Amino acid sequence: MIELSGVHKRFGENRVLQGVDLTVASGTSMVIIGGSGTGKSVLLKCILGLVRPNSGTITLDGQDVTKADRDAFLARFGMLFQGGALFDSLKVWENVAFRLVRGAKPLPKPQAREIAIEKLRRVGLKPETADLFPAELSGGMQKRVGLARAIAANPEIIFFDEPTTGLDPIMAGVINALIREIVTEMGATAMTITHDMSSVRAIADNVAMLHGGVIRWTGPVSELDATPDPYVQQFIHGRAEGPIAAIR
Amino acid sequence: MTAALGAIGRPVLLALASVGRVALFAAQVIAHILRPPFYLRELGHAILQIGWFSLPVVALTAIFTGGALALQIYAGGSRFNAETVVPSIVAIGITRELGPVLGGLMVAARVASSIAAEIGTMKVTEQIDALVTLSTNPLKYLAVPRVLAATLSMPVLVAVGDAIGIMGGWLVGITRLDFNSAVYLKNTVDFLEGWDVGSGLVKGAVFGFIVALMGCYHGMTSARGAQGVGAATKAAVVSASVLILASNYVLTEVFFTS
Numbered sequence: 001m002i003e004l005s006g007v008h009k010r011f012g013e014n015r016v017l018q019g020v021d022l023t024v025a026s027g028t029s030m031v032i033i034g035g036s037g038t039g040k041s042v043l044l045k046c047i048l049g050l051v052r053p054n055s056g057t058i059t060l061d062g063q064d065v066t067k068a069d070r071d072a073f074l075a076r077f078g079m080l081f082q083g084g085a086l087f088d089s090l091k092v093w094e095n096v097a098f099r100l101v102r103g104a105k106p107l108p109k110p111q112a113r114e115i116a117i118e119k120l121r122r123v124g125l126k127p128e129t130a131d132l133f134p135a136e137l138s139g140g141m142q143k144r145v146g147l148a149r150a151i152a153a154n155p156e157i158i159f160f161d162e163p164t165t166g167l168d169p170i171m172a173g174v175i176n177a178l179i180r181e182i183v184t185e186m187g188a189t190a191m192t193i194t195h196d197m198s199s200v201r202a203i204a205d206n207v208a209m210l211h212g213g214v215i216r217w218t219g220p221v222s223e224l225d226a227t228p229d230p231y232v233q234q235f236i237h238g239r240a241e242g243p244i245a246a247i248r
Numbered sequence: 249m250t251a252a253l254g255a256i257g258r259p260v261l262l263a264l265a266s267v268g269r270v271a272l273f274a275a276q277v278i279a280h281i282l283r284p285p286f287y288l289r290e291l292g293h294a295i296l297q298i299g300w301f302s303l304p305v306v307a308l309t310a311i312f313t314g315g316a317l318a319l320q321i322y323a324g325g326s327r328f329n330a331e332t333v334v335p336s337i338v339a340i341g342i343t344r345e346l347g348p349v350l351g352g353l354m355v356a357a358r359v360a361s362s363i364a365a366e367i368g369t370m371k372v373t374e375q376i377d378a379l380v381t382l383s384t385n386p387l388k389y390l391a392v393p394r395v396l397a398a399t400l401s402m403p404v405l406v407a408v409g410d411a412i413g414i415m416g417g418w419l420v421g422i423t424r425l426d427f428n429s430a431v432y433l434k435n436t437v438d439f440l441e442g443w444d445v446g447s448g449l450v451k452g453a454v455f456g457f458i459v460a461l462m463g464c465y466h467g468m469t470s471a472r473g474a475q476g477v478g479a480a481t482k483a484a485v486v487s488a489s490v491l492i493l494a495s496n497y498v499l500t501e502v503f504f505t506s
Contacts, residue, residue, distance in 0.1 A: 050377050074383045085378035087370075089293075099382045102285070149382075 001026050002047065002157070002189065007056035008213075009042055016042050017053070018213030024206075026061075029183050029190040031200050031221070033235060034210035035244060040193035041082070043210065044159050047191075048077065060157075071103070078150035078188075082162040084142040086134035086149070093130035096120060096148045119148040123178055140171040147175070151182055158183065160192040164199050176202035197236055200224070209235065211244065273465050277395050280388045290393035298359050298394065298460070299401030303408065305358055306351045310409035313346050314338060314416025322425050334425065335432045336439035338417035343440065344504075347410040348402075348448045349496050352455030355402065356488040360463040363394055364484035367467025368477035376468070391464035395457060402456025403449040410448060447503045454499065455492045462488035 002024040009017040016039035024030040032040050045051040047058055049065060058065045065073060086095045096116035100107045107115070117127045123144040134142055143163065150158055160179060164172035176199050183190040183203075192203050200207060201221065208218035209232050217229045224236060234242030317338050325331045367390055370376050379386045414436060421427035463484045470480035 045377070048381055050380055071383050074381060077381060079378070079381045081374045081378055083373055085374040087375055087378075098384075103383055 001061060002191070003057075003059045004043075004047070005057045005059075007043070007046060007058060008054045009039070009046060009051060010054055015213055017046070017056075020056070020210070020213070020215055022208055022215050022218065024189060024191055026189050027187055028205045029180075029192070029203055030206045030208060031192045031194060031204035032208050032210055033193075033195060033197075033200060035195065035235070038210050039213060040210055041161055044079075044161060044191065044193060048074070048079070048159070075099075075103070075153070076156045077159065078153065078155035078157070079159040080143070080146045080150045080161065080163055082165055084134070084139075084146040086142055086145055088134055090133075091130065092120070092132050092134065092137070092145050093117060095134065095145060096130075096152050098149065099153045116148070116152065119152050120145070122151070122182070123148045124174070140167050140175070143167065143171075143175055144178070147178060147182070151186065154186060155188060157189045157191070158186075160190065160194075160203075162194055162196075163192065164194065164196050169198075172196065172198065173202075179203050195235075197238075200236075211235075269469075270461075270465055273391075273468075274461055276387055277391050277461065277464070280385070280392045281396055283388075285388070287389055287393050290389065291397055294393045294397030295401055297362075298355070298397045298456075299404060302355050302358055302401070302405055305354050306405045306409045307412050309350050309354050310342070310347060310413035311416035311419075313350055314342055314413035314418075315420040317341055317346065317413075318417035318420040318425065322421075331425075332435070334421060334427070335417070335435035338421075339414050339436045339440045340444055342413035342417070343410045343444045343448045345448075345496075345500075347413055348406045348451035348455060349492065351406050351409045351452065352402065352459065352492045352496075353489055355398070355405065355456070356459045356462075356492060357485055359398065360459045360466075360484040360488040361481045363460060363463025364467040364470070364481045365477055367391075367464060368470030368480040371468060371470050372472050372477060386468070387464075391460075391468070394464055395460040398456035398460035399453050400456070402452040402459075406448050406452030407445070410445060443503075447499075450503075451496060451499050454495055458491045458495065459488045462491065 004020050004022045007017050007020040008015070020043060032043065034040050042051055046053045047065065049070065052066075060068070060073070060076075087098070090098070093113050093116040096119055097112035100112040100115060101109060113130070117130050120127065120129055125141065125144055125148070129137070129141065129145070134145065137145065163175050163179060167175060179190070179192070180203055190203070192199065194200060204221040206218065207221050207224050209216045209229075211231050216231045217227060219227065224232065227233070230243050234244050318334055321334045321337045322331055325333055370390070376386045379389060418429070418432050418436070421432045422429045466480040466484040466487070470476050
């Protein structure tokens with residue numbers, strides 16, 4: 001279980017997170033929604049330790065993440081970055097197998113390559129893709145490779161940062177379906193940040209809306225449409241009028 | 249008065265803070281060089297990129313510098329009938345100063361810029377964050393192999409540059425200045441001491457360290473966007489070049505004035 005309590009983060013005068021309280025139960029899929037620049041990515045990065053919060057506590061299964069052994073802590077995570085964040089200088093299979101051939105118990109390369117090809121197949125990519133470089137792939141294929149890398153070491157927790165940004169609706173649907181399937185199949189805890197409502201409905205068990213540096217609303221995805229919260233209603237229906245300023 | 253002091257103090261403090269950050273970065277890199285894991289594949293790749301692929305530019309710089317130096321020394325020496333010193337002065341000038349310094353500056357232009365641009369782009373495309381989530385220390389994976397490769401490669405580049413620079417002087421000497429080939433080579437060898445070459449190689453190692461360190465530091469601290477990467481690249485080349493010239497003076501003081 002991931003628990004955030006009173007998490008604050010500011011960059012200079014810009015107070016991005018102003019007391020975030022959130023609980024993500026093990027084995028569930030939490031989607032965080034919110035407008036651009038509301039601090040969704042910062043929130044994920046705080047959990048991963050890529051950004052240090054100014055105050056508040058973040059625990060994973062009751063243990064403070066800032067005091068955990070970093071390698072053991074990160075070994076439990078997989079992350080799909082917004083732009084894929086694939087390493088340009090490495091082949092596709094080397095990207096996917098990156099964690100497998102390093103760390104405390106590195107696998108022999110042929111075995112790691114086999115696993116990488118299997119993971120590529122799992123995300124709908126042919127084995128021939130394995131020996132290409134990331135620059136030779138389309139945006140959708142890069143996202144799939146990023147997804148394969150995120151699941152390569154069978155992590156307990158997977159983060160997805162804007163998984164469908166920049167993709168056409170069909171490819172976005174494919175990625176959403178893949179994420180849902182993989183999370184269910186692996187029994188992993190998932191945390192996704194997006195402002196794409198089709199992703200929310202496809203991926204989420206629970207939804208939390210981040211606005212003004214705090215969680216405005218959280219609940220099961222089945223209650224999302226019925227909630228009277230004006231912030232949520234404006235966001236999910238994409239209205240220009242409402243409590244959320246259109247110009248930020 | 250306070251405003252004037254502030255105007256002086258602010259940039260001084262900023263400069264000192266930058267020096268502190270670079271020193272801390274250098275200390276971290278050195279500490280990681282000695283600690284496992286060792287990324288030998290990345291080291292090999294960096295040696296190829298930094299050392300092997302810099303050979304043409306260093307060789308071209310050296311041969312033209314050696315030739316020009318021979319012409320200048322001959323022209324200057326003829327004012328007091330000292331033309332015969334051309335071989336020895338070319339050899340000493342190339343090995344002690346021009347080989348390492350010009351080689352270092354050329355490698356700074358070629359390597360510091362490419363390292364800063366590559367790592368800066370990795371930063372803005374979240375590849376460095378991805379490394380962290382994959383339990384890999386970016387400093388160890390990206391900076392250590394490059395710094396080590398440049399520190400090991402530069403003395404070799406300087407040695408090759410020395411040989412080619414001396415050859416450039418010899419070529420000009422025998423074709424344009426009417427030197428006898430055997431006499432030119434004998435004078436070169438007779439007057440050249442081991443430390444002339446050795447000091448240049450030590451300088452080369454220091455310059456290699458500086459070049460890669462500046463490339464990695466500015467890449468890793470690059471601001472967002474294309475403009476941020478561009479600024480990091482420029483800062484890497486400028487700072488590496490200035491530090492090469494400054495450290496060259498310090499090393500020359502240490503090696504040759506005591």
